[in-house]
Amino acid sequence: MFIKKILIDLDGVLNEYGYEKYNENYIPPIKNGAYEFIKKLSEKAELYLFTSRNLMLATKWLIKNNLDIFFKDVTNIKLSSYLYIDDRTICFKGDYNKTLDEIEKFRVYWK
Secondary structure (H helix, E strand, C coil): CCCEEEEEECCCCCECCCHHHCECCECCCECCCHHHHHHHHHCCEEEEEECCCCHHHHHHHHHHCCCHHHEEEEECCCCCCCEEECCCCCCCCCCHHHHHHHHHHCCCCCC
16 A cells, blocks of 8 residues: 655644744744544555754654654655645646736734
8 A cells, every 4th residue: 555645734724824923943832633633644645744943842742742653753844645635735726827827815813
């Protein structure tokens, strides 16, 4: 069986996050439902936390929230994977003009 590798962003996906509240030394509390989501997803995929934050701080956050058991690693490198889960992304579907339009209209869900 092929195990799918999925990279999951931390800020805005797993934690309560708003850019105006960003603090590089503090990671906000876990988002409601994140634990259950990660637990269920880990049954079907190999999970990696993908973050631009300090990797040790992010690892400690995972441990504090009992999520570390579901992740294979924490990285800031864009590894080859099946997919990425991020709150700041646009999926390229082969059409540059539509992509430019999506970029123009893009808003993060928490704004």
